[in-house]
Amino acid sequence: MARNLILSFETSCDETSVAVIENGDTILSNIVATQIKSHQRFGGVVPEVASRHHIEQITGCIEDALARANVTYDDLSAVAVTYGPGLVGALLIGVTAAKAVAWAHQLPLIPVNHLAGHIYAARLVEPIEFPAMALVVSGGHTELVYMPVENRFEIIGETRDDAAGEAYDKIGRVLGINYPAGKQVDEMAHQGRDTFHFPRAMDQDANFDFSFSGLKSAFINTVHHADQIHETLNKNDLAASFQQAVVDVLADKTVRALHEYPVKQLIVGGGVAANKGLRERLGKELQAFPQTTLELVPLSLCGDNAAMIGAAGEMLYRHQVFTDATLNADPGLEFDWLGDSPVK
Amino acid sequence: MKILAIDTSNQPLSVAVTADDSLLAETTLTTHRKHAEFLMPVIEDLVGKAGLTPKDLDRIVVASGPGSYTGIRMATTVAKTLAATLDIELVTVSSLLALALNITKPAGLINPIFNARNQNLFTGLYQIKNGEPTPVIADQHTNITDWLADIADIDQQITIVGETAPFEAAFSQQFGDRLMVADKLAAIPDAAKIGLYGAKLTPVQDVDSVVPRYLRLTKAEADWRKEHPNEDTRHYVEKI
Ligand SMILES: [Zn+2]
Numbered sequence: 001m002a003r004n005l006i007l008s009f010e011t012s013c014d015e016t017s018v019a020v021i022e023n024g025d026t027i028l029s030n031i032v033a034t035q036i037k038s039h040q041r042f043g044g045v046v047p048e049v050a051s052r053h054h055i056e057q058i059t060g061c062i063e064d065a066l067a068r069a070n071v072t073y074d075d076l077s078a079v080a081v082t083y084g085p086g087l088v089g090a091l092l093i094g095v096t097a098a099k100a101v102a103w104a105h106q107l108p109l110i111p112v113n114h115l116a117g118h119i120y121a122a123r124l125v126e127p128i129e130f131p132a133m134a135l136v137v138s139g140g141h142t143e144l145v146y147m148p149v150e151n152r153f154e155i156i157g158e159t160r161d162d163a164a165g166e167a168y169d170k171i172g173r174v175l176g177i178n179y180p181a182g183k184q185v186d187e188m189a190h191q192g193r194d195t196f197h198f199p200r201a202m203d204q205d206a207n208f209d210f211s212f213s214g215l216k217s218a219f220i221n222t223v224h225h226a227d228q229i230h231e232t233l234n235k236n237d238l239a240a241s242f243q244q245a246v247v248d249v250l251a252d253k254t255v256r257a258l259h260e261y262p263v264k265q266l267i268v269g270g271g272v273a274a275n276k277g278l279r280e281r282l283g284k285e286l287q288a289f290p291q292t293t294l295e296l297v298p299l300s301l302c303g304d305n306a307a308m309i310g311a312a313g314e315m316l317y318r319h320q321v322f323t324d325a326t327l328n329a330d331p332g333l334e335f336d337w338l339g340d341s342p343v344k
Numbered sequence: 345m346k347i348l349a350i351d352t353s354n355q356p357l358s359v360a361v362t363a364d365d366s367l368l369a370e371t372t373l374t375t376h377r378k379h380a381e382f383l384m385p386v387i388e389d390l391v392g393k394a395g396l397t398p399k400d401l402d403r404i405v406v407a408s409g410p411g412s413y414t415g416i417r418m419a420t421t422v423a424k425t426l427a428a429t430l431d432i433e434l435v436t437v438s439s440l441l442a443l444a445l446n447i448t449k450p451a452g453l454i455n456p457i458f459n460a461r462n463q464n465l466f467t468g469l470y471q472i473k474n475g476e477p478t479p480v481i482a483d484q485h486t487n488i489t490d491w492l493a494d495i496a497d498i499d500q501q502i503t504i505v506g507e508t509a510p511f512e513a514a515f516s517q518q519f520g521d522r523l524m525v526a527d528k529l530a531a532i533p534d535a536a537k538i539g540l541y542g543a544k545l546t547p548v549q550d551v552d553s554v555v556p557r558y559l560r561l562t563k564a565e566a567d568w569r570k571e572h573p574n575e576d577t578r579h580y581v582e583k584i
Contacts, residue, residue, distance in 0.1 A: 016581075031583060038580030041572075046564040048413065052555070053581050055421055059428040060552040064583070073429070089414060092380055093421055099384045100425040104398045325384035 004077045006317065007065065007101065008310035011094030012086025012114050013140070014038075014045045016057035019306035020069035020076075024314030025123050028069035030307040033057040036180065044169065044179050051089035058097045065306075073105045078322075080110040080313025082117060084333030085140070091329035099325050110313045111323045113333055114304075115141060116153060118269040120315060121301040121308035128295075129264040135254050137278070138270035139165030139180065142210045142250075144257050145335060151319050153335040156261070157208025157253060164246055165272045167212040171219045171242055175235055186275050189243035192236030196222060198245040200252075208257050215245050243277050251281045258289055269297040271304070345402045348387065348426070349539030352379040352419040353411025353439035354458060354507075359386050360535035361394040362543070367536045368394035374532060379418045387422070401432055405542030407533060408436040409557030410466035410483060411458055416556035424554045433547035436554060437538060443505050444470040444477035445537040446530040452501030452522070453480060459507035463487050466559060469495060476541065485560040492518050505530050 003022055010017040019030040035053045039045045066072065081098035084091060102109040118141075119134040134145040142164045144157040162170070165182060172181020175188075198218045201211040219242055226233045258266065266289075268282060279296055286294045301308060346368075349360045357379055360370040369390040376382055391398065406423035409416035416439065427434035443456040450472055458466040468483035481494065488511050495502070502519055504511070505526035515523050548554055561569070569577070 033581050033583045035581050037582065041568050041580075042564045046562065048562045049564055051413070051417060052558070052562070055417055055424075056553070056555055057581060058421065059424055061583075062425070062428065063552070089417070092414070093417065096380065096384070096418055096421040097425040100422050101429050103384060103388055104426055104429045106398075325388055326381045328378065328380045 004314060004317065005071060005075050006110070006310045006313045007062075007076050007079050008112070008306040008313050009079070009081040009094040009098045010114070010117065010304055010306040010309045011054045011058070011090050012082050012084070013090055013304055014050050015304045016054045016061050017304065017306035018061040018065040019310050020065050020071055021307060021310030021314060024311055025127070027124060027307045028071065029065045030305055031061045031064045031068065032305050033061055040178050043173065045087070047087045047089055050087060051093060054090055054093035058093055062097070062101065076105065076107055078108045078110055078313065078317050080112050080309055080316070082114045082309050083111045083327055084114065084330035086114055086329075086331060088329050088331040091331065095327055095329050099327060103325060108317070108322045109324065109327065110316045110321060111327055112309045112312050112316065113153070113335065115143065115145065115335065116312040117308040118297070119145060119147075119267055120312035121269050121297045122267040122295040123311050124301060124307060125298060126295055128267070131261065131263045132265040132267060133257060133261060133263045134267040134269060135250065135273075136270040137164045137250065137268075137272035139163060139169065141270060142212070144208050144253065146257075146261050146338065151315060151321075154338040155335050156257060156338045157210065159210040159212060161211050161213035162216060164210070164212060164250065165270075167216045167246065168272070170216050174220055174223050175238065180271070182272060182275060185239045185243060186277060188236045188239035189277055192234060192238070192240030194241045194244040195234075195237045196241035198241055200245055200249050203249050203252050208253050210249060210253060212246065215242070243275075247277050247281050250278060251285050254282065255285050258292060263292055265293050265295050267295045267297065269302060271302055273297055274299045274302040345543060346396060346400055347403045347405055347539045347543055348391065348401050349405040349535040349542060350383070350387070350419045350423055351407035351439065351442055351533040351535050351538055352383055352415045353407050353409060353442070353533065354415055356532045357382055357386065358533045358535035358538075359383070359390055360539050361390050361396065362536060362539040365540060370536045372532060372534065379415055383418055383422060398426070398430060401426070401430060403433040403435060403543070403547065405435045405437065405539050407439040407442045407538055408554070409439050410485065410559045411439045413556075413558065416558070420554065420556045424551050427551045434551050434554065435542040435545045435547050437542055437545070438468065438483050438557065439533070440466065440468045440483050440506075441470065441477050441479070442533045442538050443531065445541055446534060447503055447505055447526060450503055451524070452503065453498060455495070455502055455504045457504055457506040457508050457511060459510055460485060463489070465491065465511065467491055483557065483559060488514050507531065
């Protein structure tokens with residue numbers, strides 16, 4: 001069988017990334033130019049600044065990806081690109097560049113949902129077995145996605161307000177940690193204890209949805225109240241209490257979903273999937289599900305990257321999901337939604 | 345030399361394919377708002393209708409700004425990606441100069457204008473030398489009061505072209521009957537003229553480093569630089 005090589009693009013937020021993926025599961029190259037240092041100046045991602053950085057980086061990343069993979073355009077089977085969800089001005093740079101490359105070399109163009117990418121990052125380590133469940137947690141998303149068969153994605157639960165990663169960044173600011181705060185809060189949490197018992201929102205509700213804004217407010221109120229009465233709180237305990245509340249809700253909802261939808265694999269992806277507390281907890285919970293294996297996306301592929309877009313793109317390639325030069329960015333792109341159906 | 349020329353700096357979209365000193369195909373649209381959906385299909389269509397394939401192109405000429413941020417990013421991304429991926433030449437021209445190319449028989453100076461709202465404008469001043477527009481005052485983002493003060497000494501005729509309507513009264517007050525207002529058609533960029541003009545220019549050395557001519561920092565960046573005047577702002581993006 002001739003090898004399938006996909007050149008993939010990812011520019012949905014603050015990483016410019018181009019990769020070459022062989023047969024959907026092998027990374028030949030995965031170039032990531034991160035803008036984090038730039039946006040740290042502003043305490044968060046500024047969309048217009050992100051777009052400007054993407055256009056500075058895009059062609060250099062393409063050339064590096066091909067050179068590192070040691071392939072030429074003639075070797076490629078297709079071009080894949082994230083077209084949503086994400087920041088529209090950022091997405092447009094990847095979409096436009098991918099369309100230009102596809103036309104220049106007369107290659108098919110594959111439109112990829114960014115969340116499918118976070119899920120399909122798992123197959124760069126192990127093949128995905130269906131039915132499968134995915135918990136995608138990142139700065140922009142907190143979703144439980146059920147996949148009965150390949151190329152079907154059904155959201156069964158999502159956040160009603162802030163994404164988990166967003167809550168980390170907001171409470172990180174209160175603790176004096178610059179964006180992105182996840183890694184440092186995680187480290188502090190491992191040195192503290194859950195002494196504050198923050199609320200676990202919606203934890204007992206009979207659905208798979210999440211809410212983190214109440215937790216965020218409780219955290220901020222606790223710190224402000226202590227400031228007013230000149231009391232100093234232990235920052236590690238604050239971090240541990242916050243993280244325990246997040247992990248409890250994510251784990252409890254995931255466990256409930258696994259009872260409702262028995263699956264062969266639970267995939268955990270997205271930037272917050274790098275969180276050690278969450279990884280440890282899900283490992284323990286999965287012991288009660290001997291038929292389900294836990295696929296934690298490796299730390300190096302949890303953040304936004306084009307390798308995962310190539311991994312999802314190859315699956316779409318086999319299903320003949322192609323688009324043409326009219327492809328536009330879709331910042332609010334969604335999967336099918338199962339969440340409104342009553343819980344059995 | 346076969347050239348693909350592109351301008352999507354503002355609402356109009358203009359694309360042309362030229363060969364040496366002649367036009368093979370051109371499309372100009374003013375009726376849509378989605379360059380993201382229209383630009384690549386128009387390019388594909390025109391290159392095909394010109395009887396060419398992408399690999400037949402020798403050079404891309406792009407109007408890279410100023411203009412709408414999204415518009416100039418679309419054109420510049422297509423242009424630099426095509427130039428890089430096809431390994432062909434890239435020429436960038438000012439989108440204001442591109443409008444000056446539309447004034448074929450000027451008397452005096454040419455002052456192209458894009459409206460940047462709230463009395464602000466992108467503008468520059470051009471003079472025809474050896475048949476081509478040459479900058480007299482560099483393209484800039486400014487406000488109408490400052491700009492009129494900058495050009496107060498001009499004693500020649502001046503032709504304004506582009507999104508002139510919000511500024512015509514102020515120009516008229518300063519220049520009286522020395523002011524000419526170009527017609528509406530001249531306010532629409534013509535990619536054929538941009539291609540033929542760009543055919544004579546030296547291509548850029550480093551395609552990867554090409555960025556749009558924004559002529560204006562983002563607000564976040566401007567505020568930050570005010571507070572950090574001595575910081576080196578070049579190395580904020582790193583490959584990991
Ligand atoms: Zn992501």
